[in-house]
Amino acid sequence: MTMQFNDETFRGDYTFRNSAAAIRRFPFPFDRDGYMYSVNIEQHPGGPAGSPFEFAFDVDEHYVAEMKDREITLADDPMRCQSLPHMELAGWDLLELIMVSKARDYPELFKLNRDGNAWHWINRPLGIDKTFTFLDPTTLPCGPMEYITRQAQGDFALLHEREGNLWLDAGMVTSQADWSLDFDVGMNFFEWHAPVPKARKMGVFDKALKFLLAVTQEQSYRRLNWTMTVNPRLDTSPENYHKWGPEKRSITPANVGAKQFLRVELQTFWRLPRSNALAFPIRCYLCNLEDIATQPKWGRRLHRVLRDIDPDLAEYKGFAVNHEVIVDYLAQFDDGAETSPGIFPD
Amino acid sequence: MSKLALKVTEIEALSPLVKRFRFEDPAGAPLPVFSGGAHITVEMPDGDTIRRNSYSLISDPHDGSGYEIAVRREDRGRGGSRYMHTRVNEGDAITVSSPANLFQLDLRARKHVLIAGGIGITPFLSQLRQLGIAQKPYELHYAARSRDEAAGLRLLPDAAHIHVHISDEGARMDLGAILDGQPLGTHVYTCGPEGLISAVADQAARLGWPKTAVHSEAFTAPPPGEPFEVVVKSSGRTVQVKADQSLLEALEAAQVEIDYSCRGGACGRCRTHVIACDGRILHNDHWLSEAERAEQKTIMPCMSRFKGARLELDL
């Protein structure tokens, strides 16, 4: 397996694109023709070969470009990466988890040699060859969480468990769906989920918290979440709303298929061994409506889901202004035929 | 729940009542590392039941070459510790769970004060190593009746910040003196008998410590008791619970699906809804509140028992 990495951008001229293979492996989030907020959790890793669920940390054709985009965002705003002092051990745990997983799952791309605490890490796609001492922060150019998450796609939250709750005490957040690490750092589980409509009332978060607290180091889990983004932009942070918010207004019936993206978050949950913290990686996948519709099952289903969605949710997910244009566009792909169960294309 | 199939590689008597056990992977593969205060659940197959007890890990949390536990023989217990003392030999195969932690250090603390009573020393043995690696300031106070009872002595480093209080030698632990004058931001952790845990909590409260800086683990194996029976709603079946079995063990033996983690009444995982209760639930867990206990609408099957005519569980 040799992987080709796209030369592409997630801002400005937005040259991001999905290859045909990337479209077919897109983690389409709807397993039926309707949508309800729920805690749809599965064991992770595990899934069909080639799917984004197969390995612990999926590496795909967007890897190198996403890491460049992260670099730009961090240079602009270093507060996108924060770690309270007591989270350093959790940072090492995360570094180990990612390095070990990637070296095992992508041996052509990554290599890790360990001799006690003397580690040698090779990241071929990013051209990194580094020896360092595990658990000794002076041997890395930055903290362990920052070091490894500059080399791993997706956002990362590290949660500290205390008082029967989980506290967002460290994170690397540059591709978030409209939430802010800087606003939320130090908050507990309920505080940073407060804006989700109806969910609190349904007791979803009490159940989710209970579930998360019970995650053990022997078994990790995943769930998919989704939203909509205009243009393939990773950094849709509240801090930069002025840059991407107005782009929502650029959607027309003629360009909606190309400019409107379904944004899927593959969220995974890991109990870290040395720190007993929870790692919560949030990996973002983007696919525009045009590309989604190349899979007939997805075109039909996405039309039905979005047509019937609760208007409050469309508002919360930020696409209410374009709801009608999106549904009108998708209608052409829905011939009324039945769709097969599950998320994978036919 | 995924299991680790290990081999008993060392057994050592630490005191007349306490033995240390070391488990390793039979092929020498590294085991998952863990955090200070974590425990594993050990399986003890005995005839047609599998007894499972949880024990704190006492070895170095960063050392995956093996897991070590210390087991105190409780002759009035359900038989788990007796099994470990009399039936387990070096070279035997043994199945354990992956480590889980219900008693972790709060790494925000400026200083950690660890207070152990008797066999309650065990979770601190791994925590000490974690604190040592992290170079965090701490002090440990270890109280036991006699030197013979103080099995942990052999496993403790000889250091100025480790204090041993042997009451037979007239060196009783003075909680007031220990807690008073600690720097702001100190956290205290207690493991041992209920009396010690509440004494530390009371003392800390009197000194105005925030509740969030006071931690404890009252980790006990399920107590034996009189036999009783329960009805399982889904199948309508009646399950007999023997005197030396926990309700959780009896349900497992009857192939009833039920979740667990700590098996010591501390994690909440086995919490089960009670549909009918004509009698009295003997709550032995550390999870339910007083009000929940009084309601008799929930039971923690890993620890609690029943006395009365009929108990039906929503399983």
Ligand code: FES
């Ligand atoms: S298994 Fe943990 S409380 Fe019962």
